[in-house]
Structure formats: C-alpha cells, structure tokens
Amino acid sequence: MAAVEVRDGFKYYGRSANPKIILNFLNMNVPKGSIYGLLGASGCGKTTLLSCIVGKKQLNNGEVTVLGKKPGAPGSGVPGPRIGYMPQEIALVEEMTVKETIYYFGRIYGMSDDKIREKYKLLRDLLQLPPAQQLVKKCSGGQQRRVSFASAMIHDPELLILDEPTVGLDPILREKIWDFLVESTRNSKMAVIITTHYIEEAKKANIIGLMRNGILLAEDTPERIMNKFESNSIEEAFLILSQKQGDDIITSNPADFKKHPIIPALPGDVIPSIEFENRNTNIEKNPINYNCNDDDFDNRKRVFFTTRGRIKALMTKNFVQLFRQPSGIIFMLMFPLIQLSCFYLAIGKTPTNLRIGIVNEEVDDIHNCFNSSMKTVTAYNETCEFNKVSCRYIKELGDGTAHRIYFKTKEDAFDAARRTDVIGFLHFSHNFSESLQERLNDGRFASNAAFEYGQLNVRLDQTDQQISYFLERRLREAFENFLANLLEDCGIPRGIAGSPVHIMKPIFGTLDSQFQQYVAPGVVMTMVFFLATLMTAAVFISERTDGVWDRTLVAGVSANEMLWAHLLSQFIIMAFQSFEVIMYIGLVFNVTNHGNPATLIGLLTMTAFCGMLFGLLISVYCSSHTMANFVATGAFYPMIILCGLLWPLEGMPKLLQHIVMFFPFTIPTISARNILEKGWSIMDFQVYNGFIVMAMWIVIFFTACVIGLKRGS
Structure with a gap:
C-alpha cells in the first residue's frame, strides 16, 4: 500500500502564458513503512513537491494521493493529525519555551497533556533537546532544528515529512535520528519522506528518489542505484544520472504546455521505478489509532469553531x-x-510666558508702575480722575500669559520684534490716562486726539498666526477687564445700560x-x-x-x-x-x-x-x-x-x-x-x-x- 502517490504532477509559478515550471509531470510512489529519501540540488522543486503533498499548495495538473485520499478531502486527516511536517525553516514561536512548543503542537493534534508529557520525555532524550524552560529564540540553530523535529514527531504520525531535518546537526546526532527513523518505520506502518543535502546519509533510506529540474530521474533502493551505475556512493550515481539527463530537457514552448505536456525523455539507460518490498510484518498488526475514542477524546471534542x-x-x-x-x-x-x-x-492649554514688549511713555521709570502707593483712580461726587492707568493694565498682564519686556522707545521695541526677541509690543502714549478720561467723560464728543492717544496700540508678529491670534485675544480680554474695573472704581457698575464701554465676558480660558x-x-x-x-x-x-x-x-x-x-x-x-x-x-x-x-x-x-x-x-x-x-x-x-x-x-x-x-x-x-x-x-x-x-x-x-x-x- 502506498502512503503517497503522485501521478503526472505538474506545477508552475507565474502566468500560464510564460510559466516557470517547478514540477515537470512528476511521478512518485512512497510505500507505507518505508523511508523515502528525496535527493536533489537546491531549487529542483523538492520543497514545492512536499508542499503539494501536505496540502499547502495545489498542482496545476496531475493528482496527489496521501494515505489513500486527496489532501484536503473530508476525513483525509491531511492537513491534520495523520501527518507530521517539519518545514525547511524553523517555523516555531520564538517567545515560547521548548516545553511550551512541544505542548503547543501536541494540543493542536488533540493529544492529552499526559500523553504529551510521556512522549516529550522520549524525544528529549533522543534528540538531546535544550532545557525545558529555555526560550526558542535563545537556542542555537541546531537546537532549534531539534525542537522543530520533535514538534513534528510528538503525535506519532502515519506520514512524517522532513525537509532537510539534519542541517546544522552534528554527525552523531544525525546518526541517532536516522537510527530512530529506521526503527520507527520497522515497527509500524509510518512512512517517512526526508530531503537532505547529505546524500550519503540517505543510504539508510529504503527508497531514494533522485530529482533534478522538477523531474524525478530515478526511484529505487540505494543498493540497486549504485549497482546500476557501478558506483561506490549515491552521490557518484546521482552525478552520472544528472549528466545523462543534460540541461536542456525542457525544450517545449511553455505557452503550449497545456496542449502538449512536457514529458521528459532521458537519454541512455533509465532506471525503472520498482515496487518497494516491505518486510515489516507489524504494519497491520499495530495500526496507528487516529479516531476519537481514546484518552484524547476531550481534547478533540468540538467546542464552537x-x-x-x-x-x-x-x-x-x-x-x-x-x-x-x-x-x-x-x-x-x-x-x-x-x-x-x-x-x-499639550492640547487645549493656555500658552504662557509669551514674550511681549512694552513701551510706556506715561512713566519715566517703569518701576514706578509697581509702587504700591500709586493711586490710579480718584473718584469725586460726579467725576473720576485717572492717573497713569497704563500701569494698571500692565499689572493685568502679570497672570503668566505674557512675559513683559520693557523698552524706552518704540524704535527699540520694533527692532527687538524684527529680531524675534519678542512677539510684538504694546505702546502707551504720554497722555494715555488723560485721553482715556476724556473719552469716558465726553463719549463720542471727545476730540480726535483723545481717541488717538486714549487707545492701546498693539504691534504683533503675524508670521505665527496662531500665537498672534491668541495673544491679540488675550490682550483684548485684559483691556476689557481693565476698563470694566476702572468704571467700577468710578462708581459705574458693570454692564449697566448706557455704559460708554461694552464689557466683554472673559471667555478665552473656557474656549x-x-x-x-x-x-x-x-x-x-x-x-x-x-x-x-x-x-x-x-x-x-x-x-x-x-x-x-x-x-x-x-x-x-x-x-x-x-x-x-x-x-x-x-x-x-x-x-x-x-x-x-x-x-x-x-x-x-x-x-x-x-x-x-x-x-x-x-x-x-x-x-x-x-x-x-x-x-x-x-x-x-x-x-x-x-x-x-x-x-x-x-x-x-x-x-x-x-x-x-x-x-x-x-x-x-x-x-x-x-x-x-x-x-x-x-x-x-x-x-x-x-x-x-x-x-x-x-x-x-x-x-x-x-x-x-x-x-x-x-x-x-x-x-x-x-x-x-x-x-x-
């Protein structure tokens, strides 16, 4: 009985009009209870062939039968627990420990923790696995391959597929692995397909398939292959057969491969494929049990998806x-x-310490503005007198928003603004208080000079629009509060009808x-x-x-x-x-x-x-x-x-x-x-x-x- 059969296997990549042919109508037969050594140079199609066998990829033509059924068919168990697969790459979770990795694959295959523990002990001794709690990413390349091999063997599969499992391992460990495979296939119906670059180690395989350019050149026992070519090694026989094949077998037009299949015709003598004589008498006596009526039933019982x-x-x-x-x-x-x-x-907070220049012509020395004895408003029965009220406004800006820098003249402040030492500057004229008082007393009948000198002059750098916009609103708000406080000190309540100044509510902070x-x-x-x-x-x-x-x-x-x-x-x-x-x-x-x-x-x-x-x-x-x-x-x-x-x-x-x-x-x-x-x-x-x-x-x-x-x- 065949564990794997491939008939007229054809696989290409790319577009059908210009395909890159990987498998060229390949035929292959892997008996149960045997080790099949698949040999060939890198790029000859070995990994692609294995991917089609395990169901990862599909052939463009031909068919594959694994354990009696097509991969992916209902009840085939392929992909699934009937096969064990060790890919060419490590393909392990680096963050897991060695023990967690083995348990991960065992649970995926439906094994109970007790069975996983028992099999893990056997594989640990056989493969000399790293310590159980060592992370996979902390293992060497050879150690990682051993863990990968153990993960493929944990559930005793019917078909074991190993893609270059002995790469990076020392000769003694390679010998132990081959002895283990030989013993396993001798005592059960498990079949093994193994690819390797170490051609001579494949002597222990029951059957060898020699592959080149997507074609299976020969399929026979190692002894018969060496005898046929009168060689002392498998490697020498492979070289002789490769020379017979030549490099120009694929000569057909790729665009016509569907109409005219590319079937190789080897020059000279061709070794015919023969049936492997399996002398294992325990194949049917010791079948591998993959139904759900064993101790692993709970782990294989469906739960939702x-x-x-x-x-x-x-x-x-x-x-x-x-x-x-x-x-x-x-x-x-x-x-x-x-x-x-x-x-x-960072978002929505009030900007602080904005550098703003101040030119106040009302005082000779700016320090006089902070004299606690200075009185800026004097109220009489019907009138109100202002005195250097610009100092009062300057104090209004001392809330942390503005960092005040004082200048003697407008020219000095303007030069500082051009150098970007300040964002802008405020200018109070020498008669700011008197002009503001006139505007308050006479309203719209005040002189033009009162309107000119009784206002706050602001010059801001408009290149930074967000900051200048914010500062302008902050200065307006402070000025409105300043006027409102002056009116209150003069006995005029906030917001009364007919007030000469419209009082804005301080809304900037809430915005x-x-x-x-x-x-x-x-x-x-x-x-x-x-x-x-x-x-x-x-x-x-x-x-x-x-x-x-x-x-x-x-x-x-x-x-x-x-x-x-x-x-x-x-x-x-x-x-x-x-x-x-x-x-x-x-x-x-x-x-x-x-x-x-x-x-x-x-x-x-x-x-x-x-x-x-x-x-x-x-x-x-x-x-x-x-x-x-x-x-x-x-x-x-x-x-x-x-x-x-x-x-x-x-x-x-x-x-x-x-x-x-x-x-x-x-x-x-x-x-x-x-x-x-x-x-x-x-x-x-x-x-x-x-x-x-x-x-x-x-x-x-x-x-x-x-x-x-x-x-x-």
Whole structure:
C-alpha cells in the first residue's frame, strides 16, 4: 500500500502564458513503512513537491494521493493529525519555551497533556533537546532544528515529512535520528519522506528518489542505484544520472504546455521505478489509532469553531507571544496612557510666558508702575480722575500669559520684534490716562486726539498666526477687564445700560477647555483603533513570515480557527485597554463622564475590535511589515483629518460631508462625544447610530478577512 502517490504532477509559478515550471509531470510512489529519501540540488522543486503533498499548495495538473485520499478531502486527516511536517525553516514561536512548543503542537493534534508529557520525555532524550524552560529564540540553530523535529514527531504520525531535518546537526546526532527513523518505520506502518543535502546519509533510506529540474530521474533502493551505475556512493550515481539527463530537457514552448505536456525523455539507460518490498510484518498488526475514542477524546471534542485542545494551544500561544515581549506589554498597557497624557498636557492649554514688549511713555521709570502707593483712580461726587492707568493694565498682564519686556522707545521695541526677541509690543502714549478720561467723560464728543492717544496700540508678529491670534485675544480680554474695573472704581457698575464701554465676558480660558473636550473623544477613538491595527498586523505578518502560520495549517488547524482565536484573545486585550483609558482620563485629568461608563467602554471596545480586524485585513493582503506600515499610515492621516476630530464637519464641502459619514469613526466619535459631554444613553439615536456604524465596519472587515484567508490557503 502506498502512503503517497503522485501521478503526472505538474506545477508552475507565474502566468500560464510564460510559466516557470517547478514540477515537470512528476511521478512518485512512497510505500507505507518505508523511508523515502528525496535527493536533489537546491531549487529542483523538492520543497514545492512536499508542499503539494501536505496540502499547502495545489498542482496545476496531475493528482496527489496521501494515505489513500486527496489532501484536503473530508476525513483525509491531511492537513491534520495523520501527518507530521517539519518545514525547511524553523517555523516555531520564538517567545515560547521548548516545553511550551512541544505542548503547543501536541494540543493542536488533540493529544492529552499526559500523553504529551510521556512522549516529550522520549524525544528529549533522543534528540538531546535544550532545557525545558529555555526560550526558542535563545537556542542555537541546531537546537532549534531539534525542537522543530520533535514538534513534528510528538503525535506519532502515519506520514512524517522532513525537509532537510539534519542541517546544522552534528554527525552523531544525525546518526541517532536516522537510527530512530529506521526503527520507527520497522515497527509500524509510518512512512517517512526526508530531503537532505547529505546524500550519503540517505543510504539508510529504503527508497531514494533522485530529482533534478522538477523531474524525478530515478526511484529505487540505494543498493540497486549504485549497482546500476557501478558506483561506490549515491552521490557518484546521482552525478552520472544528472549528466545523462543534460540541461536542456525542457525544450517545449511553455505557452503550449497545456496542449502538449512536457514529458521528459532521458537519454541512455533509465532506471525503472520498482515496487518497494516491505518486510515489516507489524504494519497491520499495530495500526496507528487516529479516531476519537481514546484518552484524547476531550481534547478533540468540538467546542464552537474548534476543539478544546486547539483553543487552549492557540490562546496560550497568542498571550505568550504578547507578554513574553517587554515591548508588547509596554505597547499594550503603557502606550495608550502615554498618548493620552501627551494630548491632555499639550492640547487645549493656555500658552504662557509669551514674550511681549512694552513701551510706556506715561512713566519715566517703569518701576514706578509697581509702587504700591500709586493711586490710579480718584473718584469725586460726579467725576473720576485717572492717573497713569497704563500701569494698571500692565499689572493685568502679570497672570503668566505674557512675559513683559520693557523698552524706552518704540524704535527699540520694533527692532527687538524684527529680531524675534519678542512677539510684538504694546505702546502707551504720554497722555494715555488723560485721553482715556476724556473719552469716558465726553463719549463720542471727545476730540480726535483723545481717541488717538486714549487707545492701546498693539504691534504683533503675524508670521505665527496662531500665537498672534491668541495673544491679540488675550490682550483684548485684559483691556476689557481693565476698563470694566476702572468704571467700577468710578462708581459705574458693570454692564449697566448706557455704559460708554461694552464689557466683554472673559471667555478665552473656557474656549481652551471646550476645544480639548471637543477633540478628546476623537483622539481616544482613533488611538485605540490604530493601536489595535498596528499590533494585529505585526503579529499576523510575523507568524506568516516565520512559517508558524503555514505549519499550524498543515497540522490541521483551519485559517478560521486561528482567526477566531486571535479575535478572542485580542478582544480581551482591547476591552481591558478601553477600561484602562476611561479610568485614566477620569482619575488623572479629571475628565467627567456624564454618561454611562459601560456604554462608553463598549463603544471603545468595538472601535478597538474594528481596528484589530483592519490590521488583520492589512496583514492578509500585505506580505511584509514595511508594506503594512505604509498602508496603515496612509489610512491614518485621511481619517484623522476628515473624521471631524480637528474641525467640525460643517466646515467641509457638502459632498465631502456625506462621504466622510461612512468612515469607521466619524459618527462613532460624535456618539462618544454625546456620551461623555451630554450624558446621553444608548437609547438615543445619536448614540446608538455610532454602534451601528462600527458594527457595520466590523462585518465588512471580517468578511474581507475571511475571503482573503480562504484565497491565501
């Protein structure tokens, strides 16, 4: 009985009009209870052939039968527990220990912990595995390959596929591994396919397949191959056969390969494939049991979308990957708090210590303005007399906003402004107090000179518009307060009808806090969204590039199972992050949540979950971290600018307003703002519509991820 049969196997990469042929109508037969040594130079198609056998790739033509069924067929167990696969790369989770790695694969295959422990002890002694608690990334290359080999052997598979397992191992250990394989195939029906660059060690194989340029040149026992070519070594026979084949076997037009298959015709004598005579009498007496009626039933019992053993293994792996990396813990727990701290400390605060020049011609010495005995207002029965009131206004600016720098003349102040030593300067004329008093007493009948000299002259640097705008408003506010205080000292109450001065309310400080409150919900939501995006994309791309994803698929875990396991573990993390964020801004920055905290945490958790799916979607269609970062960054800035975070949506063109309403967190940001500031409940339309939009994007991203994963697998 054959463990593996390949008939007319044809595989190419690229377009059918100009294909790169990897397998050229190859035929192969691997009997049960045998070791099949697949030999050939790098690039001849060995790894591609093994990928087709385990179900990772599909042939373009021909068929593969593994253990009596096609890979992927219902009940075939391939991919699954009937095969053990050690790929050419290490394909292990670097953050796991040696013991955790063995247990991870054992649980995926449905083994109980007791059986894993028993088999682990045997493999540990045989392969001289590193200490159980040593991290895989701390192991040497040879040690990692031993752990990888043990992971493929942990469940006693019917078919063991080893892609160059002895690379980097010392000769003594290579000898022990081959002895173990020979003994294992002698006492059971397990078949082994092994590729190796050490051609001479393949003498211990029952059958050798010599492969070159996608063609299986010969398939026979080592002794018959050496006898046929009268050589003393397998390597010498392989060289002779390769010379007979030549380098120009593939001569047909690649565009016509579907109509006219490229079947090699070897010059000279060809060694025919013969049936391997298996003398193992225990094949049918000791079959390997792969049903669910043994001690491992609990670990193989389905639970929702997977089995108990698999969900335990996958969830453990996900959390170990995160918590074994200090950067991962900092990124998950501390980075949101650092970002929020930066926002609340840097955005919306009143600028202070702005350098402003002052030229006061009312006093000869500016220190006289700070004389406590100076009286600026003297009130009589019907009149009010002002004296050097400019000093009073200068004192009004001593609240920390302005850093006052005094100059003797306007020319000196102007030169300082041109050198950017100051932002601008104020100028009080020599008769400022008298002119202001005349304006107060005579109103609109005051002289033109009174209006000219009785006003505050301000010159500001307009190149920094934000600072100059802020300072101008601050000076206006201070001047209005200054006038109001003068009127009160003269016996005129604030805000009475007919007052010669309109009194503005001091609103500048409240505008700052209102802007912070307006922006904060959007900042929090975009932060949790893109943190989840980056973290998920990084994890998935690392698994794919390291080979862990493909190796887990070969072990029988479906892409959907791995997807759901990641979603569940990430959902737990995101829920904790959302709770952490809400508690932090409330306790540290005294942000009052007028709504239900559970509603706000729920909305943030959905946002993070949506961001996680977006990161997964990026990782499905991006093959590298660099490409994923480009896509995430490219999506970040348009969303930040257009979602209404920095400026109200009403300031956009109408068409753009309608478009951005469909963005992932435009409406959800408004909902979060309504919860946080207005205290609205989830029953209000302008709150639950944010949940609806976020749920819609979750469905869209999830569907796109499932489609992408199915296409990729």
